[in-house]
Amino acid sequence: MSQDSRHEWLELHGDYLYRFALARLRDAHLAEDVVQETFLAAIKTTSFAEQSSQRTWLTGILKHKIVDVMRKSRREIAASELMSEEDANMDEFFDSTGHWLESPKAWTVPDDVLEQKQFLATLQACIDKLPKKLAALFLMRDVHDTENEEICKELEISATNAWVMLYRARMSLRKCLEINWLVN
Amino acid sequence: MLISCKVASRLISRSLDKPLSWQERLSLRFHLAICQYCREFSRQLRQLKLAAQSILQQTEHDLSIQLSPDAKARITKAIQSDL
16 A cells, blocks of 8 residues: 555545544544544554455544543543442432322424534533433443443443443433423 | 332333343333323433434534644644654
8 A cells, every 4th residue: 555545544534533533532632632543553554455445444443442542531430429229219300109209291302403403412411410420321321322231341330230320310311401401 | 010100210211221021011011001201201211312322423424523733733743753
């Protein structure tokens, strides 16, 4: 492969890879860093000639870099945020007989482009307000469809921990959306 | 067999992650048949998942999001020193 084509990688794929990374890491600096690392790793390998698409190949490298960064940031989340079965008692949502204190209200993701943008920004703000471990768990499970076993291994939590935390995360997010979206 | 909304809401959330036991499934089905609030809650959790996935796709497809000139210069420099 000629070196000229390597020089074009940044122009051809840089912005695409950056958006891909930013969508997952949600931090501009981290996203820039993984894109740079991806290019540096890519120019060191010689196996590229067999790949059909440069972009697919580069994205594959990028995915690994992203997972590494996520893993590192998860390790920094304090173990004190772990939860047990008792924490599933979300008494702020139910009365003593187990009925909803406030009935869940109907909302849907808006079809209108502009409205949808505002809605998603509201949801993002709600996710940002969650305790870090809950947010990490919610994103792994509901956004990236990671299997439960892998989540437990990765975050070093038990299966009980995982369901309680996911339950709390989802309960909090839907309440947050009710408060911040439906009111407007 | 009869479960409260509190218990039903846990089962609904848990069912998104792994299959419930047949007893749990049966209790939940009975409950949902008579409880519109928990049906709404169940729908909300599914919407929540879709919406959260849309955030990711929105960023991925927003062509106005690009590497800053600074970042580009930095990456070019790094690549050149490595070639």
